Amino acid sequence: MSVTINIPAILQNLTHNKKSIKTTGSSIAEIINTIEAEYPGFRDRVIADGKVHRFMNIYVNDDDIRFLNNLDTKVSSSDSITILPAVAGG
């Protein structure tokens, strides 16, 4: 089963300038591990302490996975996954 992930500009240096990646996996955690195997260093930029990194937002279709099951959120082949850098500050 193949899913597409949109990669934000600030992580494209890790993905050989690819804006999107087709990969496999049935949950966000699995997908990120698959990407890590091909693009080392990717995982630490998007995950911290077993959750989405506070500097990133990960969406499955229209939903932020913090409001779903975080990294355990299930995905299927028609889903669109988007990673965006969180925009926040004090």
Add this chain to the structure above:
Amino acid sequence: MLTILGHLVESMVQQAHKDHPVETCGMIAGSLENRLPQRFIPMVNKAKSTDFFEFEPKQYLQVWREMEQRNEVPVVIFHSHTQSIAFPGRADREFALDPNIHYVIISTTSEQKNCVRSFRICNAEVIEERIKAVASYLPVLA
């Protein structure tokens, strides 16, 4: 240096005052080719706080999709400080991950009223840059 249409600076200041004492936030999008700020995009501050801001995640995704379709990038990311000077605080520096973006801060405190400053931030290091307000980009593009 941030070269920007004067009316866009006005829009940021107006929005900051409208949202005061809550911190305002938003983006100005521009084309990937020339990175000139063009399209003003007010964002909802999910934190609704006087000392923190965060783009509301769903709105942000929607806006990101629009920008992708239009071949735009965020050129300016702005927010206000409603109790302090217009200088990046610790959280501002931590979250500023893109050295290509102009991070603009507007202070709305009574002493600092309408103070607008622009910064580049790289690896949590801050470099202030001059803001050059222009009436048109034609001379810049020529």
